[in-house]
Structures are given as structure tokens and as C-alpha cells.
Amino acid sequence: MEHPERWHRxxxxxxxxxxxxxxxxxxxxxxxxxxxRLGGGVAAGxxxxxxxxxxxxxxxxxxxTLVSAGWGLPLYVLAWLFIPAVGTDANIFSKARNDTGGIRxxxxxxxxxxxVLLIAGALNGGWFISWAWPQVxxxxxxxxxxxxxxxxxxxxxxxxLEPLGxxxxxxxxxxxxxxxLVIAAVLLAAGLGWLFSAHASLALLRxxxxxxxxxxxxxxxxxxxxxxxxxxxxxxxQAKARAEERVDxxxxxxxxxxxxxxxxxxxxxxxxxxxxLARLQERELRSWLFEGRSPDDAEELTVADGVxxxxxxxxxxxxxxxxxxxxGDCDLDDNLAALLAxxxxxxxxxxxxxxxSVISLFAEVEPAEVSIVVRDRGKGFxxxxxxxxxxxxxxxxxxxxxRRGGTATVTTAPGEGxxxxxxxxxxxxxxxxx
Amino acid sequence: xxxxxxxxxxDHGLFRSGVRAELGRQVEVVGExxxxxxxxxxxxxxxxxxxxxxxHLPGGGGQAVVQAVKASHPEVxxxxxxxxxxxxxxxxxxxxxxxGYVTKxxxxxxxxxxxxxxxxxxxVFSHRLAGxxxxxxxxxxxxxxxxxxxxxxDQLTSRERxxxxxxxxxxxxxxxxxxxxxxxxxVESHVSSVLRKLQLSTRHQLTRWAAERRLA
Numbered sequence: 001m002e003h004p005e006r007w008h009r010x011x012x013x014x015x016x017x018x019x020x021x022x023x024x025x026x027x028x029x030x031x032x033x034x035x036x037r038l039g040g041g042v043a044a045g046x047x048x049x050x051x052x053x054x055x056x057x058x059x060x061x062x063x064x065t066l067v068s069a070g071w072g073l074p075l076y077v078l079a080w081l082f083i084p085a086v087g088t089d090a091n092i093f094s095k096a097r098n099d100t101g102g103i104r105x106x107x108x109x110x111x112x113x114x115x116v117l118l119i120a121g122a123l124n125g126g127w128f129i130s131w132a133w134p135q136v137x138x139x140x141x142x143x144x145x146x147x148x149x150x151x152x153x154x155x156x157x158x159x160x161l162e163p164l165g166x167x168x169x170x171x172x173x174x175x176x177x178x179x180x181l182v183i184a185a186v187l188l189a190a191g192l193g194w195l196f197s198a199h200a201s202l203a204l205l206r207x208x209x210x211x212x213x214x215x216x217x218x219x220x221x222x223x224x225x226x227x228x229x230x231x232x233x234x235x236x237x238q239a240k241a242r243a244e245e246r247v248d249x250x251x252x253x254x255x256x257x258x259x260x261x262x263x264x265x266x267x268x269x270x271x272x273x274x275x276x277l278a279r280l281q282e283r284e285l286r287s288w289l290f291e292g293r294s295p296d297d298a299e300e301l302t303v304a305d306g307v308x309x310x311x312x313x314x315x316x317x318x319x320x321x322x323x324x325x326x327x328g329d330c331d332l333d334d335n336l337a338a339l340l341a342x343x344x345x346x347x348x349x350x351x352x353x354x355x356x357s358v359i360s361l362f363a364e365v366e367p368a369e370v371s372i373v374v375r376d377r378g379k380g381f382x383x384x385x386x387x388x389x390x391x392x393x394x395x396x397x398x399x400x401x402x403r404r405g406g407t408a409t410v411t412t413a414p415g416e417g418x419x420x421x422x423x424x425x426x427x428x429x430x431x432x433x434x
Numbered sequence: 435x436x437x438x439x440x441x442x443x444x445d446h447g448l449f450r451s452g453v454r455a456e457l458g459r460q461v462e463v464v465g466e467x468x469x470x471x472x473x474x475x476x477x478x479x480x481x482x483x484x485x486x487x488x489x490h491l492p493g494g495g496g497q498a499v500v501q502a503v504k505a506s507h508p509e510v511x512x513x514x515x516x517x518x519x520x521x522x523x524x525x526x527x528x529x530x531x532x533x534g535y536v537t538k539x540x541x542x543x544x545x546x547x548x549x550x551x552x553x554x555x556x557x558v559f560s561h562r563l564a565g566x567x568x569x570x571x572x573x574x575x576x577x578x579x580x581x582x583x584x585x586x587x588d589q590l591t592s593r594e595r596x597x598x599x600x601x602x603x604x605x606x607x608x609x610x611x612x613x614x615x616x617x618x619x620x621v622e623s624h625v626s627s628v629l630r631k632l633q634l635s636t637r638h639q640l641t642r643w644a645a646e647r648r649l650a
Contacts, residue, residue, distance in 0.1 A: 321539070325565035325602040328572055360561060360604030364568070373603050419603075 031086045032079075034152045040080035040145070070131040077141035085150060095148040101232065102147035106140035108229040113139055115218055147236070154240075251396050255341070256284055259348055263317065277317070303370060304329040306340040307363045310347055314359070318351035321358045328365035330426070335404045336370055339424040342408065345396040346374040346420040354378025354418060369425045377417040383410060397422070438553035441480060442466045443473040443499060444488040444515070449538070453486065453545070460546035470494045474502045477510060483553040487532065489516035489523045496523075497530035504531045513552045521566045528632055534558030556622045557629035564601035567632060587635045590628060597624045 033044035036054060043061055047054040065072025084091045096102055113136050146157050260281040267273045304326040311324040332340070343361070350359045356378030363372045393410065397420065401408040406424035440461045442450045445468045454463045465480050467473035470493035477485055477499075485503070489496040500512050512532035516524060524535050533552045536545065537560050548558040559567070571590045590598070593614075600610045607625075611618045 323561055323604055325561050327565050327568040327602070358604070360602075362561075362565075362599070362603040364599070375603050377604075 030083055031088075032083050034085050034150070037152075037156060039076065039156060040153060041085065042076055042079045042083065045083060045086070070134045074134045074137035074141065077138045077145070080145055080153075081141050092145055092148050092150075092153070096144040099144070099147055102144050105147065105229055105232060106143040108225060109143050110136045110140040112226055112229075119215060247395070251399070252288065255345055255348075255396055257281060259352070262352070280317075302329050302331055303336060303340070303363055303365055306332065306337075307343075307361060307372075310340065310344045311361060313344075314347050314351050318348075320351045320356070322347065322351075322361050323358055324361040324363075326363045326365075330365045330370070333427060335406070335424050335427060338400050338404045339370060339372060339406060339422055342397045342400045342406075342422050343372040343374055343420075345400075346393075346422070349393065350374055350376040350378065350418060350420075353381070356417065365426075367426070369423050371421065371423045373419065373421050375417065375419045380412045380414050380416040380418050382414055383412060437462050438483040438549055439464045439480070440549060441473075441477055441482040441485045443468075443485060443491070443496075445469060445491055446488075449488075456542040457546055457549070460542075461549050470498045470502075473499045477503050478506060481507060481510065483511065484549050485510060485512045486549065487512050487514050487527070489514050489527050489535075496527045496532070500527060500530040500532055511552050511555070513548060513558060521569075524563060524566060525570070525632075528563070528629070531633065533629065534560075535563045536560045537562060551622075557625045559598070559601050559625055559628070561602045561604050564598040567628060568595065568598050568602065571631075587631050590631065594624050594628050597621060598628065601625075 028049075030049045031045050032041040033048055034041040036044040038058070043057040044054045046052070047057045061072055061076065081093045081096070082091050113132075117132055117136070142157065145153055149157070260277055264274050264277050267277070307324050307326050311322040314320060314322050330336070343363070347359060347361055350356065354376040356376035358376075360375045361372070362375070363370070398408045401422055401424065404424065406422065408423075409421045410418065411421070412418040438461050440457070440463050442453055442463060442465070444450050444453075444466075447468065450466050450468075454466070457463060461484075464482055465476050467476045470491050473485075473487075473491075485499070487496045487499060491499070496512075496514055503510050503512075512527075514524065514527045514532045514535040515538055516535065528535060533555075534548060534557050536548050536558060540548070540560070551558050567590075596614060597610055600613060605613065607618050607621045610616075610621050614621075
């Protein structure tokens with residue numbers, strides 16, 4: 001989950017990418033820096049720790065890997081496993097220790113690679129083999145990171161593995177992969193034919209036959225296990241998709257149901273109001289659950305409609321006047337609907353927590369982007385001290401915006417009021433009137 | 435500065451007495467009128483500093499009063515009030531010569547402040563009027579402007595747009611000054627210059643924009 005503190009830090013982080021020693025080390029414990037990562041943020045972490053430039057650390061690492069015949073890679077993966085990320089104290093390994101499924105997967109993948117390398121070694125793979133052996137550890141380590149890392153670690157891995165998946169035809173079985181299989185079969189047949197014709201005496205082929213028998217034996221013995229590992233991986237992917245869906249549902253439930261429940265508690269002395277709130281919430285939830293329709297897009301067709309809808313809802317639910325001004329207008333698409341949802345959440349927050357007597361809601365549609373400013377002159381709050389479980393701001397506003405390429409900035413301080421500025425670039429598809 | 439002398443023009447008696455009661459101590463309400471012709475007569479007779487003018491009047495609307503009085507007494511200043519916020523009415527009364535526009539939901543303190551500003555010759559924009567102006571002046575300069583016309587009047591400067599944006603977000607002049615690192619006086623002069631453009635621009639968009647809103 002994004003935390004306001006991290007978000008703040010990301011936004012104001014600045015690095016001079018070059019120059020060997022452009023600042024002093026922070027002097028604290030060694031931590032990975034996922035905010036400035038290419039892989040796991042190890043190099044950036046070491047750089048920040050000792051005050052080097054991350055680029056210099058990366059170059060040294062690549063050189064070390066070349067000199068050590070590939071041992072740099074497993075070392076990197078080990079560092080990724082054992083060094084905690086910035087702002088945390090637990091490393092990934094402490095989590096992975098209890099993950100029996102993950103350990104099975106790691107051992108399985110490592111053993112698979114070992115067998116492949118044994119066979120390749122028997123067929124004399126040359127320098128490639130000596131380079132590949134250390135990667136047994138890399139593969140096992142990456143499997144553990146994949147299962148137990150933070151979402152950003154998993155995101156990096158998925159990114160790194162994408163081309164691999166595409167190369168093996170995992171992404172979409174198309175005509176191209178069919179062609180590839182045909183060509184491979186033709187090449188295999190031609191190669192075998194060549195082998196047999198070149199070596200008239202079959203004696204030379206005997207070692208090859210032995211190797212084939214060993215492979216067959218291994219496949220028979222361990223095949224089911226590897227199949228199960230493959231199936232586990234598929235299940236893993238489904239579980240991730242489900243988890244993402246759950247995050248979406250959680251955001252939705254937070255936006256509507258939890259907000260309404262909080263309101264009902266506050267208005268407990270007014271039965272009429274409680275009934276009205278409960279009815280409203282029921283309608284909203286039903287339309288979302290059973291008709292697959294988000295209550296937000298029920299009547300919203302353009303940005304101005306959406307802003308008006310927010311204004312009406314907040315005024316009727318919270319009794320706080322909303323001064324809404326819209327400049328320009330355009331039709332809604334998914335991105336702009338997300339922008340409006342974030343603006344709604346920011347307005348609800350202002351209505352509930354700021355104590356301000358009026359909230360101003362300003363939306364401007366420009367050719368390149370749509371911006372919405374939600375501002376109140378209320379209490380304000382300390383951005384650093386928002387508790388993790390009050391995720392209205394972090395998930396519903398910031399998460400929604402960044403997932404779709406927008407930005408969210410919060411300017412606030414205790415006693416100074418709060419200003420939430422949301423900007424979403426317009427996709428070329430959402431042609432509209434300005 | 436002495437307290438400004440104010441005439442109230444509104445067809446709702448209840449609203450007039452409400453405003454009179456609320457503003458009573460901060461401005462001097464010298465007269466009330468409930469329609470166009472009585473208002474014109476009364477203003478000509480009393481010559482107040484500021485006329486608080488409802489945009490909607492039964493006998494022809496607020497702009498009829500502004501046009502009639504401006505012709506004979508250009509020194510009288512008008513602040514338009516409206517409950518409806520219909521842009522075409524607001525733009526019409528501003529184009530006729532009113533120096534500002536506020537909604538009827540405005541707080542008493544803010545209304546008194548707005549009256550003093552208008553009396554001092556400044557312009558007063560509510561958040562909604564700022565939105566209207568941004569909307570009406572959106573995009574590049576008008577294509578069909580007569581060559582003899584001053585093109586400056588057809589566009590807002592980027593600073594003026596910034597000021598209007600902040601007004602639309604509910605900022606006071608003082609807050610805008612702090613936000614943009616300029617003096618309150620400079621904010622006032624930006625707003626006055628926007629008002630001038632709004633009144634003098636022949637920008638075809640203004641009319642077309644208001645007409646579109648009427649249809650919507």
C-alpha cells in the first residue's frame with residue numbers, strides 16, 4: 001500500500017545521476033531503495049548508504065559480474081533477499097522462511113536448472129555452462145522474492161520476465177508460435193538426418209542414446225513434480241489477479257459503505273436521516289454488485305456532470321455546502337472517471353474531517369489535461385502522521401490517480417486548511433468540447 | 435473611508451430587509467427599490483456610492499437599470515447579486531457596466547467587503563464569475579476580430595488566468611497575493627483589467643458561449 005510519507009518522498013527525490021561521490025552517505029543501516037530501482041534497488045541502497053552515485057555502483061557491479069563468471073548475479077539476488085527495503089526492518093527472506101510452497105517452488109526450479117545444466121555439460125556447453133551454474137541460486141532466490149516480496153519487487157520481476165514469457169509463446173499462442181514450432185520440427189528432423197548420414201557408424205551415436213535415456217528417466221521420475229510447479233505458478237498468477245481485484249473492492253467499500261457507516265454513527269439520534277442514508281447506500285451497493293454498474297457513472301456523462309453530481313451528493317449527505325466551478329467540459333472516459341472518483345473522495349474527506357463551513361471544488365478542462373482542485377479552509381492535518389489504516393487519501397486518491405498516469409498533490413498543515421490538486425492527462429480518444 | 439451609501443434593488447422584499455438588517459452597521463443603506471423604473475428614479479435622486487442590484491427584475495432585468503443610470507450618472511457603481519447563477523444574465527449585467535458579481539449565498543462579512551471594494555473602484559468577482567470568465571475566454575484569440583480592434587482585449591494574460599483560477603477555488607484577494615507572491619493591490623489591478631476586457635471585448639466567443647449555456 002502506498003503510504004503518504006513514501007509518496008511525499010518520491011515526489012521530492014532528486015538525484016544527480018552522475019558524479020562519483022555527490023553527497024555523503026546517510027550513515028544509517030544499509031537499506032534497499034526501491035524508489036530508485038532498476039532491479040531490487042540494491043545498488044541505489046548501497047549508493048545512498050556509502051554516498052556513491054548509484055550509476056557508479058551499478059557499473060562496478062556489472063564489471064564484477066563479468067570478472068567472476070556470473071557470480072555477481074546470485075550475490076545481487078541474495079542482497080535483494082536479505083537487505084530490507086527503506087522504511088522497513090524485515091527482509092524478504094524472513095517472510096520466505098515460512099513459505100513452504102515458495103521453498104518447494106525454488107528447490108524445484110533450481111533442480112530443473114541443475115538437470116538441464118548437467119545434460120548441457122555432458123554435451124559440452126563450454127563457457128556458457130560455467131556462467132550458468134551460479135544462476136541456480138539466482139533462480140531459487142528470485143522465486144522466493146517473487147512469492148514474498150513487496151508489490152514493487154513483484155512488479156520489477158514481472159517486468160524482467162515479460163520478454164521471456166513472450167519468447168516461449170506464453171503470452172499469446174498465435175500463428176507466429178505455430179510457425180516457430182513447425183520450423184523447429186523441420187530443423188530437428190534435418191539435424192537428425194544429418195547426424196545419421198554423417199556418421200555411418202552408429203557407434204558414435206551411442207553416448208547420445210545414453211543421454212536420451214537419462215533424460216527420459218528424469219522426466220518420468222520428476223515430471224509430475226515439475227508439472228505441479230508449473231500449475232502452482234499459474235495459480236500464483238490467478239491469486240495475484242484476485243488480490244488486485246480485492247484492492248479495488250476495498251477501495252470501493254471504503255468510499256461508500258464505510259463512509260456511510262461512519263455517518264450513520266454520527267447521526268444515530270436522527271432515525272429519519274439514518275434510514276435515508278441506509279437506503280441510499282443500499283441502492284448504491286446493489287447497482288454496483290448486481291448490475292455491474294458503478295454508482296459514479298450512473299448519470300455522469302461529462303466532467304461537468306460529474307462535478308455537479310459530487311456537489312449534490314456531498315451537500316445532501318454531509319450538509320456542507322460545496323462551491324463548484326467548472327471551466328470547459330468534455331466527455332468522460334475511464335481515466336477521467338477515475339479522476340472524478342478521486343475528487344469525490346477528496347471532497348468527502350474535506351466534508352468529514354476538515355470542519356470547514358464550505359468546500360470549494362474547481363475543475364478545469366484544458367486541451368491536454370483535466371485538473372480538479374478540492375480546497376477547504378478547515379483544520380488541515382499533518383501529512384506525515386496519517387495512520388496506515390486511514391487509507392482514504394493514500395489508496396482512493398493517490399492510488400487511483402497514479403494507476404492511470406495522473407498526479408495528486410496535497411498541500412496542508414494543521415490549521416492551514418487542505419488543498420488537493422488532481423491532474424489527469426487527456427487521452428486522445430476522449431475528444432470533446434472545450 | 436466613510437461608510438459607503440448603498441441602494442438595494444431587488445424584487446423580493448424579504449431579501450431586501452434581510453440584507454439591510456445584516457449590512458446595517460457596516461454600510462449605510464439609503465434606499466430600496468423593487469423594479470427597474472423605480473430603481474432608476476431612486477438612484478438618480480439619491481446618487482449612492484454603490485447599487486446592490488438583483489440580476490433578475492420583473493421589468494427588464496438588472497442590465498436595464500445599469501444601462502439607464504450609466505448614461506446619466508457614470509459615477510454610480512453597481513454590484514450584481516444573483517441566486518440563479520445563470521451565466522448569460524451575469525455576463526449581460528457585467529457587460530452593461532456592473533463592477534462585480536456575487537451570489538446571494540455570500541456571507542455578510544464578504545458582502546460588506548465586496549460593497550466597500552466596489553465603492554473604492556475595484557472589481558469584485560465571485561468564484562463562479564471567475565469560472566465563467568475563464569470559460570468564455572478559453573482558447574486562443576478570436577479569429578474574426580476586426581483588425582482595428584485592440585487584440586489585447588480579447589485574451590487574458592497567463593497571470594490573469596492564474597488569479598481567476600484561484601478566485602474560482604475560493605481564495606480571497608489576500609490569500610491570492612500570498613500564493614502568487616504579489617501585493618493585494620496587484621491582485622486588484624489584475625481583476626480590474628479582467629473586468630475591463632470582459633466589458634469591452636468584442637470577442638465573439640462571449641456571446642456564443644453564453645448562448646450555448648442558455649441552451650444547455
